[in-house]
Amino acid sequence: MKLVAASSLTEAELARARQIYFDGFAPHLRASFDDDLLADTALVLVDAKPLGLAVLRVLADTGWVYLRYFTVGEKGRGLGARLWTHLRDEMTVAGYTRIIYDVEDPAQPGIGPAAELVRHRRIAFYQRIGAVLAVYEHRYGMAATDPVVAETLRLSGLSYSRADPTFQ
Numbered sequence: 001m002k003l004v005a006a007s008s009l010t011e012a013e014l015a016r017a018r019q020i021y022f023d024g025f026a027p028h029l030r031a032s033f034d035d036d037l038l039a040d041t042a043l044v045l046v047d048a049k050p051l052g053l054a055v056l057r058v059l060a061d062t063g064w065v066y067l068r069y070f071t072v073g074e075k076g077r078g079l080g081a082r083l084w085t086h087l088r089d090e091m092t093v094a095g096y097t098r099i100i101y102d103v104e105d106p107a108q109p110g111i112g113p114a115a116e117l118v119r120h121r122r123i124a125f126y127q128r129i130g131a132v133l134a135v136y137e138h139r140y141g142m143a144a145t146d147p148v149v150a151e152t153l154r155l156s157g158l159s160y161s162r163a164d165p166t167f168q
Contacts, residue, residue: 001051003086006042009050016050016073017042024053024071026115029104031068040068043090045083052083056091059100065091067101084129101131 006017018033031037037055045052052072056065070087072079091099103126106119142149 001045001047001082001086003043003045003054003083003090006038006044006053009044009046013044013046013050017044017053020050020053020071020073021069023073025069037069041065043087045072045079045086051079054083054087056087056099058096063096064098064100065096067099070101080125081129084131099131101126 006014009017021033021037022030041056041058043054043056044050045054050073053069054067055069056067058065067087070080070083072083088099103122104115104119106116106123108119111119144150
């Protein structure tokens with residue numbers, strides 16, 4: 001598997017990447033694929049065919065990038081973790097020091113059960129790959145058990161448990 005620029009894909013591969021994007025996000029969350037996303041840094045995880053898509057926007061000269069979209073075609077196969085690893089490595093090599101992202105609030109009033117479930121799954125994914133605690137650990141050198149980190153997690157509705165090996 002490797003991460004490639006969307007601009008290097010064939011038309012058929014780009015159509016597959018577009019479908020992964022459409023399948024990964026509800027219509028109200030999507031930007032125009034061809035006119036908007038491809039103008040940013042659009043990277044595709046490929047292994048004979050496109051498997052996942054990450055779209056990033058460089059945040060001026062801060063050394064940071066904003067992760068606009070992140071999705072894979074087949075959930076539950078570890079592709080998201082692989083895409084994240086490749087993306088993180090690629091951004092490090094390119095000299096970026098932070099990847100900033102957000103996740104929609106699963107407690108937002110007026111969303112249905114399906115949207116709530118998707119939002120909870122996205123948060124759980126970022127917890128599994130260690131992205132929730134990465135800023136504390138790598139930027140500030142603080143462990144998950146530090147009282148400040150623990151309180152922040154508690155106030156955010158998250159928790160850390162040594163008994164939960166999926167939480168990093």
